Amino acid sequence: MSSTETKPAARTVASTQSEMTEIILPNDANTLGNLLGGRLMHFIDLTGAMAAYRHSRTHVVTAAMDHIDFIQPVHVGDLLILKSSVNRAFNSSLEVGVKVWVEHPQTGTLLHVASAYLVFVAIDEQGRKQKIPALLPETPNEVRRFNDALRRREHREAETARRMQERRAQTARPNETGARA
């Protein structure tokens, strides 16, 4: 861990809440005029990083982005609204939830486009991991997200351990199916 020995005072979820609104332009879209998935992931990453930055008040890097379903197309000319907040802070890492809506500019209708969970790690200018403040969930929804975030962390850790074991097993049997040429 870093030179920061004492953990800073806890912060509220409200203090991490962040929002971004983008108008979708042709440069963001595919040949049919629909927002590109990769561009949406970029906006999600940025909005997530804002919440992580507000919580940690130091540099953050994206360590993981969970599975995302794109449930609603977004077209050129639509307004994309992204909201994020920290769900739970651990030692140097924290989980952020990002929810995305599309606003139809003429009608003002709002539709849910995607949701994602991201993990950011706080680092200093030399890239050393930093201790971050604890998060204080205040409302019932914040408490629910706080508890769910721990379950997702345990799931991610189990998945990482499973993949590492699989990789080790493949290295031990390089001539079997699955080994790269």
Ligand SMILES: CC(C)(COP(=O)(O)OP(=O)(O)OC[C@H]1O[C@@H](n2cnc3c(N)ncnc32)[C@H](O)[C@@H]1OP(=O)(O)O)[C@@H](O)C(=O)NCCC(=O)NCCS
């Ligand atoms: C993320 C990174 C700093 C982790 O470094 P590391 O030395 O592997 O860190 P550790 O194993 O000691 O883990 C540090 C923390 O990150 C978390 N973490 C690390 N990898 C993770 C992953 N893939 N998913 C979720 N959490 C992760 C750990 O759980 C730990 O959390 P805690 O301190 O809150 O308990 C490092 O892998 C890195 O720099 N990655 C590139 C990040 C980047 O450039 N992102 C932009 C996209 S390319």
